[in-house]
Amino acid sequence: MLPLKYLLSLSPIGAPSLESSRSPAPERLQLTGRALVIGSVAAASMAAGVVGASATAVRHGRPAGRRRLAREIARTVARLGPTFIKAAQVLGTRRDVVPAWLCDELSMLQDDVPPMTATQGRTALREAYGDELDEVFVTVEKVPTASGSIACVYRATLLDGGTVALKLRRPGIGPRMAADLALLRRGAALVARLPMFRGVPVREVIDNLCESVLGQIDLGREGRDLGRLREDLGSVPRVLVPRVHPEASRPAAIVMDFVPDLAVDTADRCPPALRRRFAASALTVVYQMLFINGFVHCDLHPGNLYFTRGGQVVVLDAGFSVQLSERMRDLFANFFLNMSIGRGERCAAIVLESAIGVSDDADVGAFTEGVTDLVARSYKLSAKEFSLIAFAGELFDLQRRYGVAASPELVFPLLSLLVVEGTVRSLDPDIDFQETAKPILNRALFGIR
Template sequence: MLLPLNPVRHLRRYHQIGSTFARHGFGFAWDQLQPTLRTRRLGRREGVPAGLPGEALAGHFRLALEELGPTFVKLGQVLSTRPDLLPPAYIEELTRLQDDVPPAAWEAVRAVLIEEYGRPPEEVFASIDPVPIAAASLGQVHAATFPHGTQVVVKVQRANIRETIETDLAILAELAAGAQRTPLGRLYDLPAIVEDFANTLRNELNYHREGRNADRFRENFKNASFVHIPRIYWHYTTERVLVLERISGIKIDNVRAMDAAGVDRKKVALHSARVIIQEVLEDGFFHADPHAGNFVVMMPGEVFGAMDFGMVGYLDEKLRLDLLRLYAAAVDMDATAVVDQLIRMDAVAEEVDRRGLSTDIGRLLDKYRGMTLKEIRAGAVVADIMPVAFRHRLRLPTDLWLLGKTLSMMEGQGLRLDPDFDMFAATEPIVRRMMWRLMLPDRSWGREMAFMAADWAEMARLMPKASAQVLRQAERGELFSLRIKNLDDLCCLLDRVATRLAVSLLITALILGTALLMPMTTGNPLARVLTIAGFVISALLGGWLAFSMLRSARPRPGK
C-alpha cells in the first residue's frame, strides 16, 4: 500500500517536480493535472524549450528524471521496459538513464552501519575502505576485510533514502489518480501501474531479497563451472546492509584488457549467451540488469562472474510456453497465428483493430522473411516490435519487455567480444532441449495427474451415497422442486404459442406444396382447379392466422 499523502507537508517537493518538468518542456502535461491537484502555481514555464521535436523532448524527459533523483531514475528504468506506454523515441532515450551519483560522505555511511550492527564497523571488519568502489542512487559499495582475512564487499543503503522514496511514491500515486481522470486514464490503469512500480522499488530496497536472489542464482548454476556467483554472508547482512564475497576480474566490455590477458573472447561470449538462455528457458529467473559493470571475466578459465542481483525477472512455465508459441508462429510467418496467441495471452485490448494489428505484424514478419538466424539481431527485433506495441497498446507482461531489453544488452556485449557472434546459433542446442522439456510431460505433470486421480477417487467414494440421496428425492418428487407463480396462465400462454406454431407450419407446407404442384397439372383441368383452390384456401388461412396474431398482440383495455 502507498502511504497517504500530506499535500501541505510535501508542497516543496511538488513544486520541485512541477518546475523541473515544466523547465524541460512538459508544462502542458502538468497543466492537465493541476485542476485535480489544486496547485496551479507549481508548474510555471520558466525555461521551457520552444518547438522541440519529439526526439529532443524525449531527451529532456530523461534529464528531468535524472534531476529528480533516485525514485524518478528507477521510474524511468521501469518505463524503458514498457513500450506500450511510451513512444519508441522515449524508450530508447530512457535506456541511457544514468544511476551514477556522487558518493555519500563516509560519516553518513558509518552511521547506517552503526544503526544496523549496533556497534562501529571497525569492530565488525578488520578493515573497511571509506572510499566506495561504486555509488548509485540507492546505495554504495565499500571494500572490506573480515578479521580472518576474507575479502568482502559491503553494500550500504543511503541514509534516509526510504523516507525520500516513500514521499515520492505518495506524490506519484496522487498524480496517477489525477491523470486517471484525463483521456489517458481511459487507456491505462495508471494507479495500478504506480502501485506495481512501488512494489518493485521497495523490493530493491530490501537487501535480504537481493541476497536471496544471489543464492537462487548460485543454486541454478551449481553445475556450471564457467559461472561464479558470489557468496552471501548472512550473519552480517540486514535489510539495509548486504555483505558478499569480493570477486575481481576484467570488466566484460574491456576488450583491450582481455586481449592483453590472453582471454578467449569467443568463449566468454558463448558463456554469456548460455547463461541468459538457461535463465530464461530452464530457470524462468533471469538477471535483469546486465550492463557491463555487473559482469567480470575471472581468470584463469574465462569464468563468468556476476554481481548486483537487485533487479531480476520472472517467467513462469505458462509464460515460457506462451513465448515459445509466439516464436513458433513467427517462424512460420503466420501473422494471424501471432495475433491469436497475443489474444490468448490477454495482451490485446477488446477494442483493438485486429485487422490493423495483423497487417502490422505481417509487415514486420515480411521484413525478416528469407533471413537466416545469423542475420537477425535480437536488439533490432525488439526495436521493430516497440512501435507496433505502442500503436496497438499491446499489454504484454512487463517481464517479457524486461527480457527483450536483457537479450538486447547481452547480444550487444557478445558482439563487442566477438563481431561474428551469433546468439541463436550459439544457444540452439540449449533452446531445442528446453523446448522439448517444456512441451513434454515432466514430474509436475505426474503430480497433477496424481492429484486429479485422487479427486476422481474421492468422487467415486461419494457417488453411491449421493446417488441414493438423489433417488430418494426423485421418489418423493423433490428432485426438481420449483415454485412458479401464475403457473396456469403460463401454461395457457405456452399452449397458444405451440398451437399457432403448429398451424403456421401446416399452412406454410400447404402453400408451398400447392405452389409446387401447379406446374405439374398442365393438361389436367380438374387437378389444376383443385390445386388452385387448395392454394387459395391455404393463403386465406395464412391471412387469418396473421390477422389473429396481430389482434392478440394489441394491449387489452385494463391490462
C-alpha cells in the same frame, strides 16, 4: 582501512530506514511538500525544454524537435533524483506504451553519482548494523570501490579474515523513495482518467514500475535474489555469481564474496577466441534464466556483467530481477521458438494471450498481420543482420499502434535480452541469437528442467 570502533565513535544517528517507511504510509504533509518540490523543479525545467524543442522543430523538423524534447525530459528526470531516474529507466523499456523516441532517451539515463562521504558511510553502517557492527567486521575501507544512487560498495574484512564486498544503502533514501513512489501512483490514478489514455493500462504499468524500483531499495531482498541466481546458474559452465553471506547481511546491506580485478574493458584485451566464448556464455546465462529457471536478471549492462582473463563470466547486482510465472515462462519460450522458425501468426497469438489489456478500438487483425510480416522478415535475415533491438522496437510499435498492451511479464524478460545484446554483439558480431537458443528451448519445452 578504519577500525570499526573508530567508525562507530564518529557515527551520527541516521535518518529512518526503509523498514520504518513501510509501516505507516508517508504523511500527507510530507507528500504535499515533496510534490511541491517535484512540481516546481519539473515545471521550471520543462518550460525551458519545450521552448527549445519547439524552436528546434521549426528549424530542423519535427523528428529533431522530438529528440530535443526527449533529452530535456531525461534531464528533468535526472534533476528529480534517484527515484525518478530508476523509474524512468524501467519505463524506458515499455515501448508498447511509451513512444520509441522517448524510450531511447529514458533507457539511456545514467545515475552515476558521487560516492558517499565518510560521514554518510558511517551513518549507513550504523543504520544497517547498529551495535552489532564490530561483531561482524574487523575493518571496512573508508572509500567505496563502486557507487550508485541507492547504494555504495566497500571492501571489508570479516571476523574470520575473509575479504568481502559490502553493499550499503545510502542513509535515509528509503523513506524519500517511498514518498516519491506514492506520488507516482497518485499521479497515475489521475492520468488514467483522461480520455486520451482510455484503454491504456496506466495504473498497471506504474504499479509494476514502482514494485521494480522498491525491489532495488530492499537490499535484503536483493541478497536473497543473488543467492537464487547463484543456485540457478550453478550448472552453467564458466559463470560466477558471488556467494552471499546471509549471516553478515542485513535489510540495508549485502555482504558477498569480493571478486578482485573486475574491469569493464577486460574482454577488449582478450584474444578473439576467448571473446567468442564470453559472448556464448553471456547469452547462455540469459537463456538459462528465461527458458529454464524463470528467474530473470533484467539489468545485465556492462556494470553488472564482467569477464575475467580466466574465461569466467561474472554476474552482479540482482536489484532488478523478476520471477516469471510458469505460464509466462512457457509462453515466452514458445514465442522465442516460433520466432526462430518463422511462425509469425503463433507469435502474435502468444502476445495477445499474454496481454494485460486490449483497447476497445484495437485492430487485432491488423496487429496479427503486422507481427506475421515482422517475423517472416526477421526469419530470413542472417545472424549478422538480425537485430533483437530492432525486432522488439517494431513489435512494441505494432502493439502501441493497434491497441495491445503487453504484460510486464513478457516485456521485462525481453528487456534482459535487449540489455545484453550490445555486449554480446561487441564480443562476437557473428553470433546467432536464435540458433544459440534452440538447444535450451528444446530442454525447456520438451525436456526435463
